Amino acid sequence: MPDHPLSLSAGCVLDLEPAEVVAVAAASGYALAGVRLADPRAQRDGVARALAEHPVGLLDVEVVRLGAGPPGDHERALADVAGELGARFLLTVSDEPDEDVTTARVAELVSLLRGSPTRVALEPMRFTGVRTRDAAERIARTAGATVLLDPLHLHRAGDDLARPADPALTGYAQLTDIADPTSTPPDPAHEARHDRVPPGHGGLDLGAFAAGLPAGVPLAVEVQSDRLAATTAPLERALMLRLAAETTLRGTA
Structure with a gap:
C-alpha cells in the first residue's frame, strides 16, 4: 500500500467537539487528525490537551475563508492557534474571484504563519472564487503556499483525477467519494457538505488520483455525509472510513 499517512478530517465527525476528534482519531487508528475551530482561542487548550494525551499528530486546522479584504480577527486567530498547536496546515478557501486579490490575501496568511x-x-x-487546480497552483506558487487536492472538487471542476500532482506545491490531499460522478x-456545495460516500463506495477513480500523488503526502479522509452521521456513532464511523480508505489504497499498490 502506498505510504500515505491517514488523517481523520473534522468533516467526518462534525457531531464531535474538536478535542474529541483527536481522541476518536487515535481510538480508530489514524496517524493524524484535523480540527474545525469555530472559536479558535477558546478551543485551543482542549485540543492541545488531547494532542498531548493521544499519539496523533495534527494535520490541519479549518477553515479560513478569504474575501476581498485582509484577514479579519477570526482568520488571524485561526492562523495563530494553528501555529501554536503545531498543525501542519491551515486549510484555506477563497470566496474572492479576482486571482490577484486572492494571491495577496494568501500571502498575508503566509506572512502571519512565518516562523511556525x-x-x-x-x-x-x-x-468558491478559486475553482480549479491550475488557479490554486498559480496562487500558491506566487504566495508561498501549498495546495490541498480533493478528488470530488477536482472532478466537479472538470479536472483529470489521473493528472499527477505537483510535488513542489501539493501539501496534502483528501480522500472521498460520491455515488454518481x-x-x-x-x-x-450541498453535495460536498452533505452527500459524500466512503472511499471506494462511489464512482470516482480514486486509484488514479492516489497514484498521481507524491509519495508520503498525507491523505485526509473527508466524508461529510448526513446519512452516515444519522446512522453511525462517531467512533464506528471513523473506523469504517479508515478501513474503506485503506482498502482503496491497497488497490493502487
Whole structure:
C-alpha cells in the first residue's frame, strides 16, 4: 500500500467537539487528525490537551475563508492557534474571484504563519472564487503556499483525477467519494457538505488520483455525509472510513 499517512478530517465527525476528534482519531487508528475551530482561542487548550494525551499528530486546522479584504480577527486567530498547536496546515478557501486579490490575501496568511510549523493550504472548489487546480497552483506558487487536492472538487471542476500532482506545491490531499460522478448535482456545495460516500463506495477513480500523488503526502479522509452521521456513532464511523480508505489504497499498490 502506498505510504500515505491517514488523517481523520473534522468533516467526518462534525457531531464531535474538536478535542474529541483527536481522541476518536487515535481510538480508530489514524496517524493524524484535523480540527474545525469555530472559536479558535477558546478551543485551543482542549485540543492541545488531547494532542498531548493521544499519539496523533495534527494535520490541519479549518477553515479560513478569504474575501476581498485582509484577514479579519477570526482568520488571524485561526492562523495563530494553528501555529501554536503545531498543525501542519491551515486549510484555506477563497470566496474572492479576482486571482490577484486572492494571491495577496494568501500571502498575508503566509506572512502571519512565518516562523511556525504551519503552512497555508489553499483548496480549490467549483463553488468558491478559486475553482480549479491550475488557479490554486498559480496562487500558491506566487504566495508561498501549498495546495490541498480533493478528488470530488477536482472532478466537479472538470479536472483529470489521473493528472499527477505537483510535488513542489501539493501539501496534502483528501480522500472521498460520491455515488454518481456522471450526474450533475443541482447544488455542488450541498453535495460536498452533505452527500459524500466512503472511499471506494462511489464512482470516482480514486486509484488514479492516489497514484498521481507524491509519495508520503498525507491523505485526509473527508466524508461529510448526513446519512452516515444519522446512522453511525462517531467512533464506528471513523473506523469504517479508515478501513474503506485503506482498502482503496491497497488497490493502487
